Amino acid sequence: MVKSSRHRGGPVTLLSVGHACVDVYQGSVAALVPFLVSERAYPYAAAAGVVLAASLLSSVVQPLFGVLTDRRSVPWLLPVSTLAAGVGIALCGLTGQYALTLAVVALSGVGVAAYHPEAARVARIAGRGDDRAMSWFSLGGNLGFAAAPLLVSGVVGTGGLAASPLLVLPAVAGALLCAAALRSTGRRQPPGADASRSPAGRDDRASFARLSAAIACRSVVFVGLGTFISLHAGQQVGGATAVATTALFLFYAGGAVGTVLGGRLAGRFGRLRVVRWSYALTAPAVAGAVLVPGPLLLLFAAVTAVGLSVPFSLHITLGQDYLPRHPGTASGVTLGLAVSVGGVAGPLVGALADATSLRVALVPLIALPALGWLFLRTLREPDRHLDRPSS
Incomplete structure (x- = not known):
């Protein structure tokens, strides 16, 4: 435990805070x-x-970035992808045309995608494969999500979309x-250094x-809910912008709490x-948030986020242990699915909301x-593996 604490106090902490800075842009x-709905009159589907x-x-x-990180160390991806994620969102408010808005947001998404597999691999090495270390790394992402509505509300709510830079x-x-973090972990390796690892x-x-x-169901x-909880809360609770921002903040903050709990609970009860x-326990919480x-809807939204986020870091380590020969690919898939499938389904939820109502559109999520x-239900606990570079 002392060793785990030391890792959290050093490179894992740096990676966690850096993760927060990246996932601000997902949130x-x-x-x-x-x-976008108020200033540009976008319908729900748009x-x-x-x-x-x-x-x-x-x-x-x-x-694909996960496959790349399985073949070689690419630490330069971390700062470069972080900047790409930020630039895409910064330009979002300056693009009046819908197609250009989609393009710059897609740039941000590519930056986020490039960051996560390599960052998860480095965090796994820095934390020696410990679930709690990975939960601290994952916590950074949840805190970034939680900070996003406050940051966006403070910047865009004050200066409009034109303030997005x-x-x-x-x-x-x-x-x-x-x-x-890369300097601290000593992960600046020469080309081909990872080839010496024997999974x-x-x-x-x-x-x-x-x-x-x-993970796709969870996504x-x-x-x-992350996309529409602010609008749903505004309709069901009232209070317009303040309630909408509060609902999204509680949703993402609940995610941060769940992520920390996941690592601790796994150490006691098993992943x-x-x-x-x-x-199992999240389904009734989703029903409360929707119905x-x-x-009280705000409380159910926070509890839902806790339930959805408890397994988040455990998904990563389980995936890496199910694919011990391809941990980068496992990280890319598990972290990618955490947002991608939900993003694909989002427009379907929006289209159903346009045709019926937002509450009706959210009911299938239960x-x-x-x-x-x-x-x-039938999965078995995998063996624990950790690739270590040869000396």
């Missing part, structure tokens, strides 16, 4: 939706299309933190596929048991955590 896309633009291309390229500042800070164990592709299917719920229970009117539990 910013959803946080921008109410402003607003969800902006979220899709950030996630669809990301979903395609993130596993100010949103690049976290990316600059994140790039500097990534460089410091242990065999890939269990069938178990990884079932884990990925469960649709998390991204669907798969914790993941299964989190899926319960009034301020069943998905239970479906995810079914995919996880």
